[in-house]
Amino acid sequence: MNATYKDVKSDILSKITSGHWQPGSLIPNEIELAETYGCARATVNRAMRELADDGLIERRRKAGTRVRASPIRQARFDIPLVRREIEDKGAEYRYSLASRSIETAPDWLRTRLQLGQGADALHLVCMHYADGDPFQHEDRWINLEVLPQARDADFSQVGPNEWLVSTIPFSTAEISFSATLADRALAEYLACDTGAPLFTVERATWFEGDANTFVRLTYRPGHRMTTRY
Amino acid sequence: MNATYKDVKSDILSKITSGHWQPGSLIPNEIELAETYGCARATVNRAMRELADDGLIERRRKAGTRVRASPIRQARFDIPLVRREIEDKGAEYRYSLASRSIETAPDWLRTRLQLGQGADALHLVCMHYADGDPFQHEDRWINLEVLPQARDADFSQVGPNEWLVSTIPFSTAEISFSATLADRALAEYLACDTGAPLFTVERATWFEGDANTFVRLTYRPGHRMTTRY
């Protein structure tokens, strides 16, 4: 009686994980459950909606709710600013700008960001250090057609990442992870051997349909990205 | 008038992304918004709750709701079964078991999974192919204390991943991504050069407090894991 939506949620969850309700099976409808738990239907609804969001059950009008045959396994990563990532470890953060230039966007970038021919882009290469040791190498391109104010921004003290977050805080992104080999330049930046395997993140971001930036972040050897689910 | 929670959500969202409500600023309380949109407070509440879940706003009792100074950027990955990953590309999936043995769990594994001394583990090495080409190498350890039935399972036709999903469908996991170098054995399995950089996923899973499996998945060179957010 008087169950909260959390009670209902965890009870249903335990019925599922314990195997009491088998994968693929239909579970009682909201009205029945509301009677069982002695609460309003809205309460059951919220519990079930959250379980559906978590990928454990599947709900369809009229057809009812069933336990997913194979639960969707999904991992959620927080993508922090490098500065935070480093400071959260208790290390001291340092930033340095290695190079800055305005270039005609190369073909691969124009394809990636759907830019017109001959579009100008600001090309930045930066390093992020943790307690003085190389932590992350940043190779960034900024679309000057969409962000002309980047031309006058000073990236010598503040990284482009932080500048972008404060300039266009809300954007959509495509992110991809891979492994790459340290070439001579990267090896020098990251103080590692040429040929070392490096964890790499590439991210392209859009705001209101326009691509504004593409970045390749390369981490020092041994870096791991971890999460629980 | 008569706004749905989606209307409210998207209107608030646009006020935020357009900069009408600046990062860090306080936004009107639920009662005021309900009046503004001509709907019940519960409707505004749901809209705001979802925006908070999405990491765009921060809510605190009594203090009110404010636009996050720097929005939490989070990526969500679906972790598919390899078979699905391959079949979804339209490629033909093939599985093969390379080796199977029961061993005393090595120290690193005992630490990783919090196993007792001298615990037995089933060690499997498998390969997953897409259209005949090596796609993923799987190096898996299964805790036989928790899953004794794995001793008698036949992994020659069905991969351990699929067996585990049907045996213990609901579990918590710790997952981590990194880049590793192809040693001679891996290079042979994946038909690539020794020294190639390989994208690696490690996953440990628990069920009701007990660790049941640890796996290292190594992808063929050039593999990317991509998502949008």
Next chain:
DNA sequence: ATTCCGTTTATGTCTAGACTATATATAGGG
């Protein structure tokens, strides 16, 4: 000044009831 405590305020949750939307089942017509 500092600590403690009650007040106030905004969010968090629950309820009972209503209406809506959608997928399924069924019956009737060609």
Next chain:
DNA sequence: CCCTATATATAGTCTAGACATAAACGGAAT
């Protein structure tokens, strides 16, 4: 036998109102 209306079951959402809970605030006692 197939197609098409119609009925029906179930989830999805909204409402008005109530009470719960956390946290900020202000004043009182130290």
